[in-house]
Amino acid sequence: MIRGTKATQLLRGIAIIVVLKVISWYFNFKTLNFISDQVINWAVVVLVIIFQPEIRRGLEQIGRGSVFTPANVKDVAIKKRIDEIDTALQYMATRRIGALITLQGTTGLEEYTETGIQLDALITNGLLINIFIPNTPLHDGAVIIQDDRVAAAAAFLPLSDNPDIPKMFGTRHRAAVGISEVTDALTIVVSEETGAISFTKDGKLITGMTHDEYRKFLFDEMGAKTAPKKSFWQKLLSQSQNKSDKGDQE
Numbered sequence: 001m002i003r004g005t006k007a008t009q010l011l012r013g014i015a016i017i018v019v020l021k022v023i024s025w026y027f028n029f030k031t032l033n034f035i036s037d038q039v040i041n042w043a044v045v046v047l048v049i050i051f052q053p054e055i056r057r058g059l060e061q062i063g064r065g066s067v068f069t070p071a072n073v074k075d076v077a078i079k080k081r082i083d084e085i086d087t088a089l090q091y092m093a094t095r096r097i098g099a100l101i102t103l104q105g106t107t108g109l110e111e112y113t114e115t116g117i118q119l120d121a122l123i124t125n126g127l128l129i130n131i132f133i134p135n136t137p138l139h140d141g142a143v144i145i146q147d148d149r150v151a152a153a154a155a156f157l158p159l160s161d162n163p164d165i166p167k168m169f170g171t172r173h174r175a176a177v178g179i180s181e182v183t184d185a186l187t188i189v190v191s192e193e194t195g196a197i198s199f200t201k202d203g204k205l206i207t208g209m210t211h212d213e214y215r216k217f218l219f220d221e222m223g224a225k226t227a228p229k230k231s232f233w234q235k236l237l238s239q240s241q242n243k244s245d246k247g248d249q250e
């Protein structure tokens, strides 16, 4: 999950400090012991400064209630996300507008969003279509989606050197396979040449799915149920509403 993020370097730093602390304690190195104690004492402040953006985002999520959001509310949000992406895919596929969209999984994609133009915008089909309109400043490269936000456009993804990718696929498809080899992201490609919609995941290129098949695939991959179910509380509420409606009629 933390692969590809600054947390990796940080963990390495913490490991070095812990090793220094143990050595200084074991051999009774007073100066080294004093320095490592100071570093450890200030570590909390340093961590808060380094992770300020992540902490802010987490607090915002708690504020919006998304951490404690019931599963079915999350399903509705995921369905909305898929609908927006799907509308854009259908529009671009029928007009043969090439597109490359990477949906972040658990692996951080910061090192790739940094290569593009940062957006941090809500996912809408209009925005996605606009980004990929040919000969506009953002159309070249990949869109990276993190949760419900379009994090960046025109991002550069690593190219796969897998010799098994058929020659008919060019660099757009190779980049889609490439990112799926080094992260757990799901990537969608619309071919400019054919209008075909393909997907990459775990190093595999998946082609030829029907509209219904790929929608189901997206729902499965993004962890939503096809038809959002009512929660216990919603069922209870609608039952009591039904009863009171009947009561009113009588």
Ligand SMILES: Nc1ncnc2c1ncn2[C@@H]1O[C@H](COP(=O)(O)OP(=O)(O)OP(=O)(O)O)[C@@H](O)[C@H]1O
Pocket: 098, 099, 100, 139, 140, 141, 142, 155, 156, 157, 158, 159, 168, 169, 170, 171, 172, 173, 174, 175, 190, 191, 192, 193, 194
């Ligand atoms: N490493 C990369 N990262 C992100 N986008 C890339 C990368 N390499 C190429 N692209 C995108 O792919 C486009 C070139 O696509 P190309 O025609 O080579 O691929 P293709 O797989 O044959 O796709 P298509 O079927 O759409 O032609 C570039 O203009 C760029 O937008």
